[in-house]
Amino acid sequence: MNRLISIFGGNASPALTEEICKYVGVPQGTARVSRFSDGEIFVEIGENVRGVNCFIVQSTCSPPNDNLMEMLIMIDALKRASAGAIVAIIPYFGYARQDRKVKPRTPITAKLVADLLTAAGATRVLSVDLHAGQIQGFFDIPFDHLYATPILREAFQREGLVGDGTVVVSPDAGGTERARAYSKFLHCPLAIIDKRRDAPGVSQVHHLIGDVEGRRAILIDDMIDTAGTLCNAAKAVMEHGASEVFAGATHGVLSGPAIERINESVLSRVWVSNTIPQHDKVSRCAKLEVLSTANLVGEAIKRIHHGDSISSLFD
Incomplete structure:
Protein backbone atom coordinates (compact mmCIF):
# COMPACT_ATOMS: atom_id res chain seq x y z
CA MET A 1 0.00 0.00 0.00
CA ALA A 148 -15.08 13.54 17.95
CA THR A 149 -18.26 12.51 19.78
CA PRO A 150 -17.28 8.80 20.19
CA ILE A 151 -13.91 9.76 21.68
CA LEU A 152 -15.40 12.13 24.27
CA ARG A 153 -18.27 9.74 25.05
CA GLU A 154 -15.78 7.01 26.00
CA ALA A 155 -14.05 9.42 28.40
CA PHE A 156 -17.39 10.34 30.02
CA GLN A 157 -18.34 6.69 30.39
CA ARG A 158 -14.99 5.85 32.01
CA GLU A 159 -15.71 8.59 34.54
CA GLY A 160 -19.18 7.13 35.19
CA LEU A 161 -20.94 10.20 33.79
CA VAL A 162 -24.08 8.42 32.61
CA GLY A 163 -27.71 8.16 33.67
CA ASP A 164 -30.07 10.45 35.53
CA GLY A 165 -27.41 11.55 38.03
CA THR A 166 -25.64 13.38 35.20
CA VAL A 167 -26.77 16.38 33.17
CA VAL A 168 -25.28 17.59 29.88
CA VAL A 169 -25.09 21.39 29.69
CA SER A 170 -24.69 23.49 26.56
CA PRO A 171 -22.75 26.68 27.44
CA ASP A 172 -24.76 28.64 24.86
CA ALA A 173 -27.88 28.25 22.73
CA GLY A 174 -25.84 27.60 19.59
CA GLY A 175 -24.44 24.37 21.00
CA THR A 176 -27.81 22.88 21.95
CA GLU A 177 -27.89 20.35 19.12
CA ARG A 178 -24.42 19.09 20.04
CA ALA A 179 -25.31 18.79 23.74
CA ARG A 180 -28.60 17.05 22.93
CA ALA A 181 -26.72 14.33 21.03
CA TYR A 182 -24.52 13.65 24.06
CA SER A 183 -27.46 13.64 26.49
CA LYS A 184 -29.30 11.13 24.31
CA PHE A 185 -26.37 8.70 24.26
CA LEU A 186 -25.55 9.13 27.96
CA HIS A 187 -29.25 8.75 28.89
CA CYS A 188 -29.24 11.93 30.95
CA PRO A 189 -31.17 15.24 30.94
CA LEU A 190 -30.16 18.41 29.11
CA ALA A 191 -29.66 21.99 30.29
CA ILE A 192 -28.90 25.16 28.33
CA ILE A 193 -27.15 28.36 29.38
CA ASP A 194 -28.33 31.68 27.96
CA LYS A 195 -25.06 33.45 27.22
CA ARG A 196 -24.64 37.02 26.03
CA ARG A 197 -21.38 38.05 24.36
CA ASP A 198 -20.53 41.74 24.78
CA ALA A 199 -17.22 41.56 22.88
CA PRO A 200 -14.94 38.88 21.34
CA GLY A 201 -13.72 36.65 24.17
CA VAL A 202 -16.06 38.29 26.73
CA SER A 203 -19.34 36.64 27.72
CA GLN A 204 -21.82 36.64 30.60
CA VAL A 205 -24.29 34.04 31.83
CA HIS A 206 -27.84 35.36 32.09
CA HIS A 207 -30.08 32.31 32.62
CA LEU A 208 -29.89 28.55 33.07
CA ILE A 209 -32.63 26.51 31.42
CA GLY A 210 -33.02 23.05 32.95
CA ASP A 211 -32.47 21.28 36.26
CA VAL A 212 -28.89 20.64 37.40
CA GLU A 213 -29.43 20.46 41.17
CA GLY A 214 -27.70 17.50 42.80
CA ARG A 215 -26.32 16.23 39.48
CA ARG A 216 -22.84 15.95 37.99
CA ALA A 217 -22.76 18.35 35.04
CA ILE A 218 -20.85 18.02 31.77
CA LEU A 219 -20.29 21.21 29.80
CA ILE A 220 -20.03 20.38 26.07
CA ASP A 221 -18.55 22.66 23.42
CA ASP A 222 -16.67 22.38 20.12
CA MET A 223 -13.72 24.47 21.30
CA ILE A 224 -12.23 26.15 24.35
CA ASP A 225 -10.38 29.34 23.48
CA THR A 226 -9.74 31.72 26.39
CA ALA A 227 -11.99 29.56 28.65
CA GLY A 228 -13.99 32.61 29.78
CA THR A 229 -17.32 31.17 28.60
CA LEU A 230 -16.48 27.74 30.02
CA CYS A 231 -15.48 28.94 33.49
CA ASN A 232 -18.43 31.34 33.76
CA ALA A 233 -20.76 28.52 32.76
CA ALA A 234 -19.19 26.14 35.29
CA LYS A 235 -19.61 28.71 38.04
CA ALA A 236 -23.25 29.28 37.11
CA VAL A 237 -23.98 25.55 37.08
CA MET A 238 -22.47 25.12 40.55
CA GLU A 239 -24.47 28.09 41.84
CA HIS A 240 -27.62 26.34 40.63
CA GLY A 241 -26.86 23.28 42.75
CA ALA A 242 -24.74 20.92 40.64
CA SER A 243 -22.58 18.59 42.72
CA GLU A 244 -19.61 18.61 40.34
CA VAL A 245 -18.76 20.10 36.94
CA PHE A 246 -16.76 18.58 34.09
CA ALA A 247 -16.12 19.84 30.57
CA GLY A 248 -15.43 18.28 27.19
CA ALA A 249 -14.46 19.96 23.93
CA THR A 250 -12.95 18.78 20.67
CA HIS A 251 -10.52 21.63 20.13
CA GLY A 252 -8.37 22.93 22.98
CA VAL A 253 -7.29 26.30 21.59
CA LEU A 254 -6.49 27.39 25.17
CA SER A 255 -5.10 30.80 24.30
CA GLY A 256 -4.31 33.75 26.56
CA PRO A 257 -5.35 33.20 30.19
CA ALA A 258 -7.16 29.90 29.50
CA ILE A 259 -4.93 27.63 31.60
CA GLU A 260 -4.95 29.99 34.58
CA ARG A 261 -8.74 30.32 34.39
CA ILE A 262 -9.25 26.55 34.31
CA ASN A 263 -6.85 26.03 37.22
CA GLU A 264 -8.74 28.59 39.31
CA SER A 265 -12.22 27.40 38.25
CA VAL A 266 -14.67 24.98 39.89
CA LEU A 267 -14.14 22.47 37.07
CA SER A 268 -13.04 19.02 38.18
CA ARG A 269 -11.70 17.87 34.82
CA VAL A 270 -11.51 19.10 31.24
CA TRP A 271 -11.17 16.78 28.24
CA VAL A 272 -9.92 18.02 24.85
CA SER A 273 -8.65 16.15 21.81
CA ASN A 274 -5.25 16.36 20.12
CA THR A 275 -6.54 18.16 17.02
CA ILE A 276 -4.42 20.99 18.43
CA PRO A 277 -1.05 20.12 20.05
CA GLN A 278 -1.08 20.96 23.74
CA HIS A 279 2.70 20.94 24.28
CA ASP A 280 3.32 22.00 27.91
CA LYS A 281 -0.30 22.82 28.78
CA VAL A 282 -0.99 19.42 30.32
CA SER A 283 1.91 19.86 32.74
CA ARG A 284 0.59 23.33 33.65
CA CYS A 285 -2.97 22.14 34.25
CA ALA A 286 -3.64 18.97 36.26
CA LYS A 287 -7.33 19.14 35.30
CA LEU A 288 -6.59 18.82 31.57
CA GLU A 289 -6.68 15.44 29.78
CA VAL A 290 -5.93 15.04 26.06
CA LEU A 291 -7.71 12.38 23.98
CA SER A 292 -6.38 11.11 20.64
CA THR A 293 -8.25 11.45 17.33
Missing part, protein backbone atom coordinates in the same frame (compact mmCIF):
# COMPACT_ATOMS: atom_id res chain seq x y z
CA ASN A 2 3.00 2.30 0.52
CA ARG A 3 3.28 2.84 -3.24
CA LEU A 4 -0.35 4.00 -3.47
CA ILE A 5 -0.73 6.27 -0.43
CA SER A 6 1.47 8.82 1.28
CA ILE A 7 0.71 10.82 4.44
CA PHE A 8 2.55 14.07 5.01
CA GLY A 9 2.53 16.10 8.20
CA GLY A 10 2.84 19.84 8.62
CA ASN A 11 4.74 21.49 11.44
CA ALA A 12 1.49 22.07 13.36
CA SER A 13 0.59 18.40 13.87
CA PRO A 14 3.74 16.23 14.07
CA ALA A 15 2.64 13.90 16.89
CA LEU A 16 -0.84 13.39 15.46
CA THR A 17 0.59 12.63 12.01
CA GLU A 18 2.92 10.03 13.51
CA GLU A 19 0.00 8.33 15.30
CA ILE A 20 -2.11 8.36 12.15
CA CYS A 21 0.66 6.80 10.06
CA LYS A 22 1.05 4.07 12.68
CA TYR A 23 -2.68 3.31 12.55
CA VAL A 24 -2.82 3.32 8.73
CA GLY A 25 0.36 1.23 8.55
CA VAL A 26 2.45 3.42 6.27
CA PRO A 27 5.63 5.42 6.91
CA GLN A 28 5.29 9.17 6.99
CA GLY A 29 5.89 10.85 3.64
CA THR A 30 9.18 12.63 3.14
CA ALA A 31 8.96 16.39 2.81
CA ARG A 32 11.29 19.20 3.79
CA VAL A 33 9.71 22.40 5.06
CA SER A 34 12.13 25.28 5.54
CA ARG A 35 12.21 29.06 5.46
CA PHE A 36 14.21 31.67 3.66
CA SER A 37 15.89 34.31 5.81
CA ASP A 38 12.96 36.70 5.29
CA GLY A 39 10.44 34.11 6.55
CA GLU A 40 9.13 32.79 3.22
CA ILE A 41 8.15 29.10 3.41
CA PHE A 42 9.79 26.58 1.10
CA VAL A 43 8.59 22.98 0.64
CA GLU A 44 10.36 20.14 -1.16
CA ILE A 45 8.69 16.73 -1.54
CA GLY A 46 11.32 14.06 -1.00
CA GLU A 47 9.69 11.09 -2.74
CA ASN A 48 7.96 10.15 -5.98
CA VAL A 49 4.22 10.90 -5.64
CA ARG A 50 3.16 10.62 -9.30
CA GLY A 51 -0.32 9.07 -9.27
CA VAL A 52 -0.17 8.57 -5.48
CA ASN A 53 -3.05 9.48 -3.14
CA CYS A 54 -1.50 12.08 -0.84
CA PHE A 55 -2.89 13.19 2.52
CA ILE A 56 -1.59 16.29 4.30
CA VAL A 57 -2.27 16.52 8.06
CA GLN A 58 -2.13 20.11 9.25
CA SER A 59 -4.24 21.93 11.83
CA THR A 60 -4.49 25.64 11.14
CA CYS A 61 -4.05 26.48 14.81
CA SER A 62 -1.72 29.10 16.29
CA PRO A 63 0.05 30.59 14.40
CA PRO A 64 -2.86 30.15 11.95
CA ASN A 65 -1.45 32.19 9.08
CA ASP A 66 1.88 30.34 9.02
CA ASN A 67 0.23 26.93 9.27
CA LEU A 68 -2.34 27.73 6.57
CA MET A 69 0.31 29.05 4.19
CA GLU A 70 2.51 26.03 4.82
CA MET A 71 -0.39 23.73 3.90
CA LEU A 72 -1.19 25.69 0.73
CA ILE A 73 2.43 25.54 -0.42
CA MET A 74 2.64 21.82 0.31
CA ILE A 75 -0.56 21.23 -1.71
CA ASP A 76 0.93 23.20 -4.62
CA ALA A 77 4.16 21.20 -4.43
CA LEU A 78 2.23 17.91 -4.58
CA LYS A 79 0.06 19.15 -7.46
CA ARG A 80 3.14 20.09 -9.48
CA ALA A 81 4.65 16.67 -8.68
CA SER A 82 1.62 15.02 -10.37
CA ALA A 83 0.10 13.52 -7.22
CA GLY A 84 -3.03 11.46 -7.88
CA ALA A 85 -5.31 12.92 -5.20
CA ILE A 86 -4.44 15.60 -2.66
CA VAL A 87 -6.53 15.43 0.50
CA ALA A 88 -6.16 18.23 3.05
CA ILE A 89 -6.69 16.78 6.52
CA ILE A 90 -7.40 19.78 8.76
CA PRO A 91 -8.26 18.43 12.24
CA TYR A 92 -8.79 21.98 13.52
CA PHE A 93 -10.13 24.31 10.83
CA GLY A 94 -8.90 27.80 11.67
CA TYR A 95 -10.98 30.87 10.79
CA ALA A 96 -14.15 28.77 11.20
CA ARG A 97 -15.61 31.38 13.55
CA GLN A 98 -15.68 33.86 10.68
CA ASP A 99 -18.35 31.93 8.77
CA ARG A 100 -20.75 34.87 8.19
CA LYS A 101 -20.91 38.65 8.23
CA VAL A 102 -21.54 39.65 11.83
CA LYS A 103 -21.79 43.34 10.90
CA PRO A 104 -21.42 45.49 7.76
CA ARG A 105 -18.02 45.64 6.04
CA THR A 106 -16.63 42.47 7.64
CA PRO A 107 -15.19 39.43 5.80
CA ILE A 108 -16.35 35.82 5.60
CA THR A 109 -12.85 34.45 6.09
CA ALA A 110 -13.88 30.79 6.28
CA LYS A 111 -15.07 31.06 2.67
CA LEU A 112 -11.78 32.71 1.70
CA VAL A 113 -9.84 29.80 3.23
CA ALA A 114 -12.05 27.34 1.32
CA ASP A 115 -11.29 29.15 -1.95
CA LEU A 116 -7.55 29.17 -1.20
CA LEU A 117 -7.46 25.42 -0.53
CA THR A 118 -9.35 24.68 -3.73
CA ALA A 119 -7.23 27.04 -5.83
CA ALA A 120 -4.02 25.53 -4.43
CA GLY A 121 -5.05 22.12 -5.76
CA ALA A 122 -6.71 20.17 -2.93
CA THR A 123 -9.10 17.56 -4.33
CA ARG A 124 -10.79 16.78 -1.01
CA VAL A 125 -10.88 18.20 2.53
CA LEU A 126 -11.49 16.47 5.84
CA SER A 127 -11.96 18.19 9.19
CA VAL A 128 -13.15 17.37 12.70
CA ASP A 129 -16.01 19.20 14.46
CA LEU A 130 -16.31 22.39 12.47
CA HIS A 131 -17.37 25.41 14.48
CA ALA A 132 -20.13 25.93 11.91
CA GLY A 133 -21.31 22.98 9.84
CA GLN A 134 -22.34 25.18 6.92
CA ILE A 135 -18.66 25.75 6.10
CA GLN A 136 -18.88 22.48 4.16
CA GLY A 137 -21.00 24.36 1.64
CA PHE A 138 -18.19 26.84 1.00
CA PHE A 139 -16.30 24.12 -0.88
CA ASP A 140 -16.88 22.96 -4.46
CA ILE A 141 -14.84 19.81 -3.78
CA PRO A 142 -15.82 16.85 -1.54
CA PHE A 143 -15.71 17.64 2.18
CA ASP A 144 -15.78 15.04 4.97
CA HIS A 145 -16.87 16.30 8.37
CA LEU A 146 -15.94 13.95 11.22
CA TYR A 147 -17.13 14.21 14.81
CA ALA A 294 -5.57 9.48 15.43
CA ASN A 295 -7.61 6.29 15.00
CA LEU A 296 -10.69 8.22 13.87
CA VAL A 297 -8.78 10.23 11.27
CA GLY A 298 -6.65 7.24 10.29
CA GLU A 299 -9.73 5.11 9.63
CA ALA A 300 -11.20 7.90 7.48
CA ILE A 301 -7.95 8.08 5.48
CA LYS A 302 -7.99 4.33 4.84
CA ARG A 303 -11.59 4.42 3.67
CA ILE A 304 -11.08 7.44 1.43
CA HIS A 305 -8.04 5.78 -0.12
CA HIS A 306 -9.89 2.51 -0.81
CA GLY A 307 -13.09 4.26 -1.94
CA ASP A 308 -15.12 2.90 0.99
CA SER A 309 -17.96 4.69 2.80
CA ILE A 310 -17.05 6.69 5.90
CA SER A 311 -20.66 7.25 6.99
CA SER A 312 -20.34 4.80 9.89
CA LEU A 313 -17.69 7.09 11.42
CA PHE A 314 -20.40 9.72 11.94
CA ASP A 315 -22.22 7.65 14.59
